[in-house]
Amino acid sequence: MPLPYRTLTEADVDRVCAEMFTPSPQEAVGVELEWPLHRLGDVAQRPGEEDMAPLQGEVLPAGGRVTFEPGGQVEISSAPAASVSEALRAMESDSRTLGERLLYVGFARETLAVDTRRPPSRTLRQPRYHAMEQYFAKQGCAGTWMMCNTASVQVNISLDHYDAPGQWHTMHRIGPILIAAFANSPGVDAAGRRWCSMRQAIWWAIDPSRTRPVPDDRPPERAWARYALDADVMYINSGDAGVALLPGLPFGRWMSAGHHAGWPTEDDLRYHMSTLFPPVRPRGWLELRVLDALPAPIRDVAILAVATACTREAAADLRKELPDTRALWRTAAAAGLKHPALARGARTLFEVVADYIDCVSTDAWHAELVTEFAEQYVLRGRSPGDTSTPRLAPSSAQPTPAMQPN
Helix, strand or coil: CECCCCCHHHHHHHHHHHHCCCCCCCCEEEEEEEECEEEECCCCCCHHHHHHHCCCEEEEEEECCCEEECCEEEEEEECCCCHHHHHHHHHHHHHHHHHHHHHCCEEEEEEEEECCCCCCCCCCCHHHHHHHHHHHHHHCCCCHHHHHCCEEEEEEEEECCHEEEEEHHHHHHHHHHHHHHCCCCCCEEECCCCCEEEEHHHHHCCHHHHHHHCCCCCCCCHHHHHHHHCCCCEEEEECCCCCCCCCCEEEEHHCCCCCCCEEEHHHHHHHHHCCCCCCCCECEEEEEEEEECCCHHHHHHHHHHHHCCCCCHHHHHHHHHHCCCCCHHHHHHHHHHCCCCHHHHHHHHHHHHHHHHCCCCCCHHHHHHHHHHHHCCCCCCCHHHHCCCCCCCCHHHHCCCCCCCC
């Protein structure tokens, strides 16, 4: 909560950001899955807050926690698992349980990375989400689409005790390749542009100060500190009467010049960082946030690929062998594996994953699953969404992804 005088310094910012890269005591893997919900028999009807209340925050039998996104999308956040195999088993069990409980209360979920069945509409009314919607509305409708009509797979990896910076750089190297390889939301925007991952295109159209990749040209903790200071503040969390802001106040300026609500504290810095959504985000572990919502078998391949690529052995090979695709984030969303550098990178990534998958899983069928995906999709230059017909968003509210260069 802000104070009436300045207390936070750049040294404090550096310390907090360095904490985000402190290795965890034990290696762990976590997964977060999202699905749009609709009432049985009526895809236009989202769950209201009264429908979500009985499940909000519930802990499922395998340890996953249930939360909801602003448009009523349901999310499972797994408990940290000691291995990928354990994480996948727990997630499958909790996903099945959640599906049964949703059906019992009259709702169904769909594996849709972009819900084009209905215009975006916010159902959660917390001040944070109201502020976020107002903030993004100044830049177009993409922010409301992101909040209410998108769903993803997120993979969380504990930081390596021996080479956390190398792990950070590896995630940035593979990020565009993963977008292309697992693109699962083909679509056409309001300008007639076709996308392999409309979900990622929507993210790319939102405030670049909080959704673009963190620069990969300096030590990770310094890059994250600079990113946080340069990003605009969207909400000052001062209790029940928070202050919603429009774009134009970078955190660094708030820290140096203040605001009528006061000067930021360390808690305000941490809250501000929770409103930043780069493709790779540090939180004491690393979040990879680029994957579209995927059906179960392909989802498992994506999680296995990320976890394997982040092992020291695989990461060393990838940094030597991968083409540099770090400038192709937006291109990956548009072209998928039709872009030659991304196609070459995906083939290399899956060759290395096949070599080192036994570092993260002892289940033989996991290796077979990865090989099958590579043969069916990667080696053919196809993404999962290529088997679907590109969907046109409702004409009344089509997102128009920005066309900035990569």
